[in-house]
Amino acid sequence: MDSPKPLSYRSAGVNIDAGNALVDRIKPLARSTHRPGVLGGIGGFGGLFELPTGYREPVMVSGTDGVGTKLLLALEAQQHDGIGIDLVAMCVNDILVSGAEPLWFLDYYACGQLDTTVAEAVITGIAEGCRQAGCALLGGETAEMPGMYPGGHYDLAGFAVGIVEKSEILTSDACLEGDALIGIASSGAHSNGYSLIREILVRSGAHAHIQLNGEALVELLLRPTRIYVQAIQNLRKVVSVHALAHITGGGLTENLPRSLPAQLSAHINPQSWQTPALFQWLQEQGQVSTEEMRRVFNLGIGMVAIVPWESRQNALESLQASGEEAYVIGQLALRQADEGVVFLD
Structure with a gap:
């Protein structure tokens, strides 16, 4: 009777050599994100x-x-570079709301079998997101x-760390009745609502390359999340920003109240910006109610800055100078009942 062949990590499905090769390939990517403060490079234990x-x-x-089930669309389309930008964006935009400057980023990439080409494409996107945010890709797993x-x-999972002067932390305490709500345009669905999007795609039977306003549906759906770090840093040099809200899952309906004091609500005029064609198409194809759309998607507004009403024009000009599309989408008012957001339809 033949004795069984000796086992190895490779025969069990783990390729150590491929992992080492990936580390060597991504070292230049990490170095391209370095900023003052980085000590050493990737490859150590911390x-x-x-x-x-x-x-x-x-x-x-x-x-x-993370980036949720948007990953499944990226896998189907075999487009992996943008998803790394999404990962960074979702983390740094969140800590930006506290007024923090992102310092460094760590990623976690998990798979069944390592494809170094795919992994390198993902990490190339992560490095690009870090450069946009001004933070260092300090390491990962x-x-x-x-x-x-x-x-x-x-x-994928990502982890961002930033720093802020204690006296400059943004909270809801500075918000006042009459403050302006400055909506900063999103680049699409960002990384939220993709479980519903995928259901709508199944129901509609739409081909990935159908055109919406001259752009392929798949390109619109996989467009990376916008990173607002530099624009907000520039804005805070020009006007007093009372609060920020990152519009992620839950939309304006659920995210804006997280940045408001209990006595104030956000009164929003939905006609103050044009809802992108992507969201109109999704609503029509899925027969989704307007209320549901508002509590799932950003509908074209990826970040909201709350500033004094008299500073609204200066805020718009600063954001536009930073390359952002921005709109006055409403005002803060005294809260009635328990409505954190009121849409003035």
């Missing part, structure tokens, strides 16, 4: 970062997120777990 000087009472702000994921699939 990333080192020296805190900036000049802070009297520095407060660290951290955030973590690649986990190859046979049997955990179907062939060709992977999952």
